Amino acid sequence: MSAFMRTHLVDGGPERKLSSLIADAADPSYEVDVVVVGSGAGAMLAACRAYDNGQSVLIIEKTHLYGGTSAVSGGGLWIPNDDHIGGDGGSDSPEEALAYLKAATKGEVGEGKLKAFIRFGPEMLRYAEARTHVQYRANPYYADYYQHLPGAKMGYRALDAEPFDGKRLGRDILKMRETSPTMLIFGRVTMSTSEAVTMLSRAPGWRKCAWRVLRNYALDLPWRFVSRRDRRLNMGSALVGALRLSLMERNVPLWLNTPMKSLIVEDDQVVGITVEMRGRDLPVRARRGVILATGGFESNQQMREQYLPKPTSAEWTGAPRCNTGDGINAGVNAGAALGNMQHAWWTPTVHVPGEEKPRGLFSERALPGCVVVNRLGKRFANEAQDYLDFVLAMYEDHANSGANLPAWMVFDARFRKKYNAGPLVAGSILPDRFHPRHWLGKVYFRGETLEALAWQIGVNPEGLKRSVDRLNEFAKTGIDLEFNKGGNAYDTFYGDHSVKPNPCLAALEEGPFYAIRLDAGDIGTKGGLVTDEFSRVLRADGSPIRGLYATGNTSGAGATLGPAMTFGYIAADHIAGVYDAQRDSVCGDRR
Numbered sequence: 354m355s356a357f358m359r360t361h362l363v364d365g366g367p368e369r370k371l372s373s374l375i376a377d378a379a380d381p382s383y384e385v386d387v388v389v390v391g392s393g394a395g396a397m398l399a400a401c402r403a404y405d406n407g408q409s410v411l412i413i414e415k416t417h418l419y420g421g422t423s424a425v426s427g428g429g430l431w432i433p434n435d436d437h438i439g440g441d442g443g444s445d446s447p448e449e450a451l452a453y454l455k456a457a458t459k460g461e462v463g464e465g466k467l468k469a470f471i472r473f474g475p476e477m478l479r480y481a482e483a484r485t486h487v488q489y490r491a492n493p494y495y496a497d498y499y500q501h502l503p504g505a506k507m508g509y510r511a512l513d514a515e516p517f518d519g520k521r522l523g524r525d526i527l528k529m530r531e532t533s534p535t536m537l538i539f540g541r542v543t544m545s546t547s548e549a550v551t552m553l554s555r556a557p558g559w560r561k562c563a564w565r566v567l568r569n570y571a572l573d574l575p576w577r578f579v580s581r582r583d584r585r586l587n588m589g590s591a592l593v594g595a596l597r598l599s600l601m602e603r604n605v606p607l608w609l610n611t612p613m614k615s616l617i618v619e620d621d622q623v624v625g626i627t628v629e630m631r632g633r634d635l636p637v638r639a640r641r642g643v644i645l646a647t648g649g650f651e652s653n654q655q656m657r658e659q660y661l662p663k664p665t666s667a668e669w670t671g672a673p674r675c676n677t678g679d680g681i682n683a684g685v686n687a688g689a690a691l692g693n694m695q696h697a698w699w700t701p702t703v704h705v706p707g708e709e710k711p712r713g714l715f716s717e718r719a720l721p722g723c724v725v726v727n728r729l730g731k732r733f734a735n736e737a738q739d740y741l742d743f744v745l746a747m748y749e750d751h752a753n754s755g756a757n758l759p760a761w762m763v764f765d766a767r768f769r770k771k772y773n774a775g776p777l778v779a780g781s782i783l784p785d786r787f788h789p790r791h792w793l794g795k796v797y798f799r800g801e802t803l804e805a806l807a808w809q810i811g812v813n814p815e816g817l818k819r820s821v822d823r824l825n826e827f828a829k830t831g832i833d834l835e836f837n838k839g840g841n842a843y844d845t846f847y848g849d850h851s852v853k854p855n856p857c858l859a860a861l862e863e864g865p866f867y868a869i870r871l872d873a874g875d876i877g878t879k880g881g882l883v884t885d886e887f888s889r890v891l892r893a894d895g896s897p898i899r900g901l902y903a904t905g906n907t908s909g910a911g912a913t914l915g916p917a918m919t920f921g922y923i924a925a926d927h928i929a930g931v932y933d934a935q936r937d938s939v940c941g942d943r944r
């Protein structure tokens with residue numbers, strides 16, 4: 354196999370000869386109906402849909418791996434009023450969904466786009482489950498993040514990916530970006546969302562559950578000689594694996610190691626892209642449309658400093674290093690407007706030496722027996738709240754006190770023994786001595802007393818002692834009078850339900866005490882190209898740039914997987930000319 358074949362192409366499927374693809378790729382006049390730029394879930398779903406609409410499609414991916422952040426993610430979809438909800442015993446309605454979304458987005462996203470998401474999210478999922486290998490299940494317990502808002506639900510709108518058998522991808526699985534270590538047991542073994550929650554919170558049956566997933570990994574013996582990667586794909590890799598197989602079956606080519614450099618614009622219309630291939634710039638023409646899905650700008654330090662609150666660092670992002678705002682910049686050069694650039698999917702992250710990116714701390718803060726403080730030793734927020742608002746609280750506290758960024762998560766020996774904390778596996782399974790030695794003093798800190806710990810991490814000892822004493826009092830009654838930790842269904846989802854009266858509150862009283870540094874990280878940025886409810890990229894005057902579409906974090910409404918897939922689906926349909934008029938009347942206001 355030539356170097357060209359190995360680096361530039363992933364075969365679109367068994368029937369298509371690689372030689373013909375190479376000839377295609379080297380041909381400067383390579384032309385398809387739809388070019389999809391990026392290979393995350395929104396991109397892949399859009400490509401499937403475009404193909405099913407009868408279009409010829411090509412996917413371009415900058416790196417040597419496909420899947421982007423979508424593949425390393427938790428793979429959870431948030432789709433209100435989808436078909437699973439009623440079937441599984443929940444209830445929802447477009448009206449409740451709209452009330453919730455309007456309140457949550459505070460006018461930053463036009464009603465037309467919200468309505469399009471509510472209407473076509475369920476349709477997209479129905480299509481994905483019927484026509485691709487994607488399979489999801491409603492999570493009855495994962496509550497909406499903002500429980501106080503109108504239309505909020507205590508469960509069901511969030512969907513978890515069903516495990517996907519990676520054997521079906523053959524060796525192609527090795528070209529998928531690997532699951533984040535945050536989502537792996539011992540850095541190797543995958544788990545589904547419900548298995549993760551069972552194990553992390555030590556819910557009844559967690560030992561059996563752990564045994565089952567570890568045994569499954571061990572039994573895939575022949576594969577162990579090829580790779581340590583787990584072929585039982587879960588979470589984001591299950592989603593991306595399922596979409597990849599669906600694309601392979603459709604013979605849709607995916608070119609790896611092929612960054613888009615710019616858009617080709619003729620007569621005010623986008624008619625293709627220029628890609629870099631083996632050091633040469635090659636035009637790829639798109640007869641009907643280009644869909645940009647190159648993620649956000651989280652790994653572009655210069656753009657972070659220009660747009661995000663400061664201080665900010667590309668070192669703090671928990672997303673892979675591939676997303677540097679390329680699609681956003683290409684769109685701007687073609688005349689597009691930008692929106693919501695100050696927002697990110699904030700998540701506190703912890704740096705682990707030797708790992709490509711820091712790990713997100715999504716859930717541990719909710720567990721009982723920990724507290725998060727600033728340099729004054731003061732609590733500043735409800736530790737159990739969602740990760741996005743938690744980092745916003747870090748910034749707000751920093752603006753007021755000058756003593757945050759980083760913050761410190763402090764816990765006691767009992768917590769350490771029972772629960773995972775960032776990269777630290779629960780001490781009952783892996784005591785300190787089994788973790789890398791050099792982590793002590795870098796990834797985590799340990800002191801026999803709270804005071805000794807405070808000195809090590811540069812936190813005011815009296816302040817820390819006061820915060821812990823107060824929290825210990827709250828733990829007795831189960832009511833956090835300061836920040837109401839554990840006061841709603843979202844908080845308690847990740848709590849330990851064997852702890853009473855509040856699954857998120859317990860006293861910190863048993864030494865040694867531990868601390869982990871939390872940076873104001875993210876799992877991707879939200880802002881980008883302004884798009885309408887058809888996913889068309891808009892100029893500042895509101896007019897669409899013909900031939901140009903965007904989805905996922907490239908589009909400025911901010912979108913995680915559910916919206917990324919939905920607006921990818923809508924883009925493919927709009928390119929194919931499906932029901933434009935009907936959508937106009939359904940969605941009303943366009944932006």
Ligand SMILES: Cc1cc2nc3c(=O)[nH]c(=O)nc-3n(C[C@H](O)[C@H](O)[C@H](O)COP(=O)(O)OP(=O)(O)OC[C@H]3O[C@@H](n4cnc5c(N)ncnc54)[C@H](O)[C@@H]3O)c2cc1C
Pocket residue numbers: 390391392393394395396413414415416418419420421422423424425426427428429430431533535611612613614646647648649671672673675676677679680698713876877904905906907912913914915917
């Ligand atoms: C640990 C973790 C857990 C998460 N869990 C969830 C979850 O459960 N639910 C949820 O909704 N969200 C979750 N997220 C967030 C979610 O994964 C991202 O918001 C989403 O994947 C972004 O999708 P995207 O298509 O915009 O970008 P990506 O999936 O990152 O895809 C962008 C792709 O474009 C490629 N690219 C970039 N530039 C170019 C170029 N010039 N030419 C060609 N290709 C290019 C990149 O290499 C990349 O492969 C999580 C994120 C992380 C890190």
